[in-house]
Amino acid sequence: MAVMKIDFKKLLGYRLVADQANEAVMSAKVGDKRGAISKAALATKLGEKAGDKVGVKDGKKPVR
Amino acid sequence: MSAPEKSVVDRNTLTNFVPCAARGRALDARMHIELASSLGHLSNASKDSFPEISRRLVEVADAIRMGRRVRPQVFRAYFLLVQALVAEDQHHAETLLQKIEAAPDRSASLKLTYFGASEADSLSLDLIDDGLRLAPITATEAADFQMLLDEGLDLLRQNLSELYGELRSIVHEVLLARAPSGDKMQFDGASHYQFWGLLMLNPKHHKTPLAIVEVLAHEASHSLLFGMTIEEPLVLNPDEELFTSPLRLDSRPMDGIYHATYVSARMAWAMEMLASSGCLSDDDHERAMAMAAVDRSNYAKGLGVIDQHGDLSATGKTILDDARAWIGH
Numbered sequence: 001m002a003v004m005k006i007d008f009k010k011l012l013g014y015r016l017v018a019d020q021a022n023e024a025v026m027s028a029k030v031g032d033k034r035g036a037i038s039k040a041a042l043a044t045k046l047g048e049k050a051g052d053k054v055g056v057k058d059g060k061k062p063v064r
Numbered sequence: 065m066s067a068p069e070k071s072v073v074d075r076n077t078l079t080n081f082v083p084c085a086a087r088g089r090a091l092d093a094r095m096h097i098e099l100a101s102s103l104g105h106l107s108n109a110s111k112d113s114f115p116e117i118s119r120r121l122v123e124v125a126d127a128i129r130m131g132r133r134v135r136p137q138v139f140r141a142y143f144l145l146v147q148a149l150v151a152e153d154q155h156h157a158e159t160l161l162q163k164i165e166a167a168p169d170r171s172a173s174l175k176l177t178y179f180g181a182s183e184a185d186s187l188s189l190d191l192i193d194d195g196l197r198l199a200p201i202t203a204t205e206a207a208d209f210q211m212l213l214d215e216g217l218d219l220l221r222q223n224l225s226e227l228y229g230e231l232r233s234i235v236h237e238v239l240l241a242r243a244p245s246g247d248k249m250q251f252d253g254a255s256h257y258q259f260w261g262l263l264m265l266n267p268k269h270h271k272t273p274l275a276i277v278e279v280l281a282h283e284a285s286h287s288l289l290f291g292m293t294i295e296e297p298l299v300l301n302p303d304e305e306l307f308t309s310p311l312r313l314d315s316r317p318m319d320g321i322y323h324a325t326y327v328s329a330r331m332a333w334a335m336e337m338l339a340s341s342g343c344l345s346d347d348d349h350e351r352a353m354a355m356a357a358v359d360r361s362n363y364a365k366g367l368g369v370i371d372q373h374g375d376l377s378a379t380g381k382t383i384l385d386d387a388r389a390w391i392g393h
Contacts, residue, residue, distance in 0.1 A: 004113050006150060010105040012098040013257060014146060016297045025150055 079292060079379070081329070081386040085229025091291030092133075092233050095260050098294060099142060100128040110149055110157075117149075117157055124164055133170045136237055136262035137163070137187055143258045170236050170261065176213065178206040179241035187239060191264070196254065198241040201267060206240050209267040213238070216276025223341040224277075227334060231284040234291060236261040242268055249313065253279050255286040263287065274338070274348055278355055281334035285327040289383070298322050298380035307369050310362035318374055322384070325366025329387040332359035363391060 008018035073090045080087065107121035128134065141160045148157040179188040180200030192198055220228040241264060243250035252269035256262065263283045270279050289298065301318035309316040311324040335356035339349050367388070370376070376384065 004109045004149060004152065006109045006146070007105065010102065011146060012095070012102040012294070013143060015295070016293065 081390045083227035083230045088230035088233030100125040136259035139260040175237045199244040215273040223343045235263045239264045253283040285330040296377045300375040310365040328363040332356045
């Protein structure tokens with residue numbers, strides 16, 4: 001099978017983490033590349049939710 | 065299928081702090097153009113390995129270039145498709161591509177759905193798979209919240225029309241859910257870069273039209289930042305560095321601090337503009353100004369952390385400078 005050459009700098013979102021994504025793919029074992037990108041490169045900027053969690057104490061209204 | 069929208073605004077307007085409906089339309093159009101371009105690149109890259117996938121990708125990309133406007137789940141499927149192709153997982157790539165092709169186009173009206181409704185199962189489970197802790201709500205809770213949301217949107221449309229227009233250009237679906245019982249940390253609202261156009265709300269935490277306006281200003285500002293973060297990140301700090309957040313009890317990477325700080329300023333803007341519009345009762349006016357004071361305080365806390373530790377990109381600096389100028393006016 002031909003090897004695909006995906007340039008992360010040309011991809012929406014992945015452009016922001018292109019260096020990390022490339023590194024993750026290069027260092028991943030065969031068959032584990034998807035997991036490597038998902039966990040390593042997308043951890044914060046594209047993977048973490050930007051919502052705001054609030055703590056809940058004693059069942060009272062949460063306070064930011 | 066509608067013709068592609070011409071949404072051109074100048075660079076200053078794109079990063080301006082003050083809400084702007086035209087900017088919202090431009091960012092939504094840009095995200096779709098970027099999606100089409102990205103699918104085109106994936107098509108080229110997969111031409112030799114997966115020629116049939118490559119051909120179908122061209123068709124999807126062309127449809128988007130011609131004006132197809134897609135739902136948040138399609139953006140998410142694209143992000144997963146990249147990973148499937150990188151892993152050379154043909155079966156998974158075909159499944160995701162089929163999902164992209166078969167997804168109905170985005171509707172013009174704001175779509176409200178809730179975790180617990182069968183139509184939202186796939187979306188809800190996808191978000192849970194990605195780490196969000198969600199639990200279902202009832203149809204009655206959703207119907208009650210729909211009325212409140214409509215009241216909040218009316219308040220916005222009638223009094224803060226540019227914010228309303230910007231928000232409606234960016235946010236096209238709202239998913240209602242709550243946190244699992246017993247969780248010490250709950251979400252009151254959330255957005256996600258990979259689900260462009262989606263906003264998640266926890267109905268338990270928003271009880272008045274004024275609170276709806278504030279949370280919409282808040283969450284739509286996260287989405288706005290996503291739309292302005294296409295070429296480079298907002299901050300260059302390593303993800304491993306964690307700092308105190310003005311809005312959350314858990315420590316956050318600088319990207320999260322930046323988001324919290326910016327959205328706090330936009331919440332203050334919304335509350336102060338609404339208060340000065342003359343549309344609120346005396347009691348609500350007082351509440352709005354109190355909420356704005358808290359928002360300004362949170363902004364100041366976040367800005368202190370950014371000024372001390374933030375390594376901002378040029379984009380991040382431009383956007384924050386504009387917020388700083390408005391807050392200090």
